[in-house]
Amino acid sequence: MVAEYRKLVTTRMWWVLLLALAAYLAFIGGALAFSIVVAAENEQGDLMLHGVDAAASIYGLTNAIGYVFPLVIGSLAMTTEFRHQTITQSLLVEPRRGVFLGAKLLATLPLGLLYGVVATAAVVLASAPVLAGLGDGAFLTEPDIIEVLLLSVVVTALWAMIGVAFGSVLTNQVAAIVVILAVTQFVEPIARVALGAFDALDGVAKFLPGAAADGLIGASLLGSMDGGSAELLPRWAALLVMLAYAGILAAIGRFTTLRRDIG
Amino acid sequence: MTGPTLAVEGVAKTFGAVRAVDDLSFTVRPGAVTGFLGPNGAGKTTTLRMLLGLTRPTAGRLLVGDRPYGEHERPARVVGAALEASSFHPGRTGLAHLEVFAPQVGVSRQRCRELIEFVGLGPAADRRVGGYSMGMRQRLGLATALLGDPPAIVLDEPANGLDPEGIVWLRRLLRAFADEGRTVLISSHVLTEVQHTVDDVVIIARGKLVHASSLAALADLAEPETYVESPDPAALQRLCEARGWTAAASDRGLLVTGVVAAEVGAAAHSAGVELHQLASRGVGLEDVFLRLTGGAS
Ligand SMILES: Nc1ncnc2c1ncn2[C@@H]1O[C@H](COP(=O)(O)OP(=O)(O)O)[C@@H](O)[C@H]1O
Numbered sequence: 058m059v060a061e062y063r064k065l066v067t068t069r070m071w072w073v074l075l076l077a078l079a080a081y082l083a084f085i086g087g088a089l090a091f092s093i094v095v096a097a098e099n100e101q102g103d104l105m106l107h108g109v110d111a112a113a114s115i116y117g118l119t120n121a122i123g124y125v126f127p128l129v130i131g132s133l134a135m136t137t138e139f140r141h142q143t144i145t146q147s148l149l150v151e152p153r154r155g156v157f158l159g160a161k162l163l164a165t166l167p168l169g170l171l172y173g174v175v176a177t178a179a180v181v182l183a184s185a186p187v188l189a190g191l192g193d194g195a196f197l198t199e200p201d202i203i204e205v206l207l208l209s210v211v212v213t214a215l216w217a218m219i220g221v222a223f224g225s226v227l228t229n230q231v232a233a234i235v236v237i238l239a240v241t242q243f244v245e246p247i248a249r250v251a252l253g254a255f256d257a258l259d260g261v262a263k264f265l266p267g268a269a270a271d272g273l274i275g276a277s278l279l280g281s282m283d284g285g286s287a288e289l290l291p292r293w294a295a296l297l298v299m300l301a302y303a304g305i306l307a308a309i310g311r312f313t314t315l316r317r318d319i320g
Numbered sequence: 321m322t323g324p325t326l327a328v329e330g331v332a333k334t335f336g337a338v339r340a341v342d343d344l345s346f347t348v349r350p351g352a353v354t355g356f357l358g359p360n361g362a363g364k365t366t367t368l369r370m371l372l373g374l375t376r377p378t379a380g381r382l383l384v385g386d387r388p389y390g391e392h393e394r395p396a397r398v399v400g401a402a403l404e405a406s407s408f409h410p411g412r413t414g415l416a417h418l419e420v421f422a423p424q425v426g427v428s429r430q431r432c433r434e435l436i437e438f439v440g441l442g443p444a445a446d447r448r449v450g451g452y453s454m455g456m457r458q459r460l461g462l463a464t465a466l467l468g469d470p471p472a473i474v475l476d477e478p479a480n481g482l483d484p485e486g487i488v489w490l491r492r493l494l495r496a497f498a499d500e501g502r503t504v505l506i507s508s509h510v511l512t513e514v515q516h517t518v519d520d521v522v523i524i525a526r527g528k529l530v531h532a533s534s535l536a537a538l539a540d541l542a543e544p545e546t547y548v549e550s551p552d553p554a555a556l557q558r559l560c561e562a563r564g565w566t567a568a569a570s571d572r573g574l575l576v577t578g579v580v581a582a583e584v585g586a587a588a589h590s591a592g593v594e595l596h597q598l599a600s601r602g603v604g605l606e607d608v609f610l611r612l613t614g615g616a617s
């Protein structure tokens with residue numbers, strides 16, 4: 058555990074990604090808050106959000122668009138081992154491969170929480186003044202909003218864990234990042250909207266990982282704005298679905314990658 | 321301290337159609353330095369990876385003491401191993417590399433600092449490994465292997481990339497470990513690189529064992545060579561022919577194979593042939609090695 062944690066924080070990648078995440082979310086958060094406020098003032102767009110909903114959706118950005126970062130850092134924790142063949146040394150000190158994978162999954166949680174805190178703080182710092190100054194208010198003391206903020210942090214840590222599990226399945230670093238980008242930026246958003254368009258499949262969309270994360274937070278930008286499936290899982294179920302993604306991917310990794318000969 | 325005996329028992333490993341290791345058996349005793357030798361591709365690394373539980377043998381078993389490596393409580397405290405000189409994260413500093421693995425080995429940061437000084441990387445401790453030379457990586461690999469102060473040490477091609485000074489230093493270190501009673505196994509594809517370091521040799525070729533003995537017993541297989549020079553080369557030539565020796569022209573004299581210097585000297589003396597040089601060229605260990613490893617099929 059400690060070893061796995063040290064692995065994460067002894068390279069530069071973790072804070073490079075963290076800074077990128079913070080900058081990215083601050084920018085989007087500020088821009089989105091601004092556009093919602095302006096749109097509301099001009100009385101356009103019936104789909105636009107008001108009041109607490111607007112605040113919740115914006116604060117939920119950490120998950121809605123920021124989740125690719127914890128996913129990537131999580132996958133890197135695993136794929137780096139294979140890219141630089143440090144997996145050899147790792148398995149020399151811990152030959153029980155299940156224990157090795159478990160330690161990696163858990164060690165990512167504190168870093169994931171840190172990502173969550175920084176990301177959420179970045180969104181709030183950029184958007185709250187806009188909402189408060191020009192819009193209906195920042196609602197930072199509203200219990201619902203505080204829940205959204207705290208759960209955003211938790212969800213970010215879970216994403217990091219899913220990233221580790223995914224990296225154990227797809228150990229090629231470049232391939233893993235490409236797949237993560239493709240799925241998060243393209244496949245899942247489209248799938249959510251597409252599935253939402255068919256009544257028969259509407260129920261499936263909420264089990265997609267991003268939708269489950271929205272369910273856990275209880276706020277969905279995609280769900281509320283794009284006219285897609287607005288239906289989300291209840292929080293407990295959403296948490297289970299996210300953990301299931303991590304668990305199933307990790308199990309696949311354990312019985313494929315980590316069963317093979319190393320080196 | 322008495323190190324564990326390392327045992328390879330009837331081990332085979334196939335990669336697809338390649339039979340990398342084939343019915344290989346040998347043991348490595350504590351208190352000695354054993355050289356694990358064979359040309360490139362002979363199966364040394366594969367065997368060591370199987371010994372350390374990284375690769376699963378197709379047949380047979382490999383033991384560290386009484387059980388396989390992975391079944392030891394804290395294996396890195398039983399066997400310290402360095403496999404490839406390249407398996408470091410290039411973005412980590414040398415010291416950080418040690419500190420990453422220290423918790424699982426069960427040692428402190430203090431020990432990491434001491435070790436990095438010990439292997440001569442003190443000045444480079446806080447530099448990224450990406451900028452290390454091959455020899456520095458070898459030293460860092462060695463430091464990693466020594467983290468847990470293990471009673472057995474397994475090093476794959478440790479002399480690769482080391483400067484001559486480094487080789488002498490490594491030789492002394494391994495000798496000291498063996499004298500303390502530890503088990504020391506080092507691989508190499510060049511016998512002469514380790515011939516001053518090892519007590520025992522295990523030689524493989526194409527995955528099969530071709531020779532296992534003490535270094536002295538290996539040397540007995542080698543033919544002595546004697547260089548001899550005379551102001552009367554014709555007489556010297558006749559002497560060799562009369563005795564039935566194989567002699568080849570070399571420098572300004574002859575190189576006689578299969579005969580020790582004393583015998584050549586005595587023969588020349590009784591035949592009244594004047595000698596200006598008579599020197600033992602030592603045993604051609606490398607020739608023995610090449611003969612042993614080239615002949616296996
Ligand atoms: N992972 C692998 N996949 C396929 N072939 C391999 C693998 N590892 C080693 N080999 C083959 O096994 C043989 C022995 O290799 P190796 O153990 O590295 O030899 P050595 O260390 O003695 O040079 C070689 O023919 C090599 O190509």
Ligand SMILES: [Mg+2]
Nearest residue numbers: 364365366476
């Ligand atoms: Mg090798």
